[in-house]
Amino acid sequence: MEKELVLSVLTVVRKLDLSNKYFDLVLSGGLFKYKKHFTNIILGMLSEQFSNIKFIQLEKNPVEGAIKLAIENL
Numbered sequence: 001m002e003k004e005l006v007l008s009v010l011t012v013v014r015k016l017d018l019s020n021k022y023f024d025l026v027l028s029g030g031l032f033k034y035k036k037h038f039t040n041i042i043l044g045m046l047s048e049q050f051s052n053i054k055f056i057q058l059e060k061n062p063v064e065g066a067i068k069l070a071i072e073n074l
Helices: 002-015 030-034 036-049 062-072
Strands: 023-027 053-057
Parallel strands (some): 023 053
């Protein structure tokens, strides 16, 4: 499972041409929230690939942000 997740991130990073740029990666989901060992493996694998990556733990539900943006654009 870890390799598939890392491959997904690698694919997106390359398609967006972020490999040599600073970027944030938001960690979302139960595995990141409750399985520290899993999180550490993923962070380690991605840190080896990208020196300019910053990991951020999701703090709020994404729906909250969508609602906030919708209200701001009314």
